[in-house]
Amino acid sequence: MTAYTATVTVRLKHGVLDPEAETTQKALERLGFELGDLRSADRFEIDLEAADSDEAAERAGEMADRLLANPTIHDYDVTVETAE
């Protein structure tokens, strides 16, 4: 078994309204920043032991399917690195 860190990034599906991101963008613009667009996402870093990186990614994906993401409104991606 090897120690991995799986990073799950959960973001709204394209086309789903993101009022929090819009509010954040407006606040940045009020501070004088110029930006084209802003998208927000949730990021989960999961330390786990697995036989290989594929198994680590698969288990993290199951966690996203079951709880971390809501498939009605979210897409997610998973990246895996060997834990330091």
Place this chain on the structure above:
Amino acid sequence: MTVSVIRFGGSNCDRDAVRALDALGVDAEIVWHEDGLPADATGVVLPGGFSYGDYLRAGAMAANSPIMDDVRDLAADGVPVLGVCNGAQIGCESKLTPGAFTTNASARFQCEHVNVCVENADTPFTAAYDEGDVLTLPIAHGEGRFEIGAERYDDLVSEDRVLFRYCDEDGELSDDANPNGSTGAVAGVLGERDSVAVLMPHPERATLPELGLTDGQGILRAFA
């Protein structure tokens, strides 16, 4: 003959629901989620509040608590199940009902009276009304915007599973009358059977005459 009102950590409309049901002559009790549902429960209310502090997403944690397996079993037997506000979010997160409730288009918590029209009067929750009736009910939520993919929305409509839509006092739909930007102005939906329903407005806060509004009584009469 007792309706179970499930209390999660952070539920805060559980006592309101029991009192409103009691006023309608319906026996109801609060059930702590860790205790499981009584097998002879004659109905289930998932009450409003902020279960698990709305961590991750409103309703996501409660939807995965073990008592929801009991709720699914009773729902499959035809026992009426109603989710209100946070209970509606729990219902959708647990897939008892379709779609998702997410951040209001205003990005604000909204606490106000709204109008909803009855879209389907052929359910236990709307049998007291006629299709097209306009009810005035309170809302109090930050995450009540109903979202569902375009294809699934079409299915929802064709299957007559939209229970209520936000409307103006004349029953007309408009952006101004849609408080949270919900897809199709949907305020409440049905599960796979019409004995399972969720809605964001609070019928239990519009039942006791001393509170001024009583339009919600008919929804709770599903448990009578």
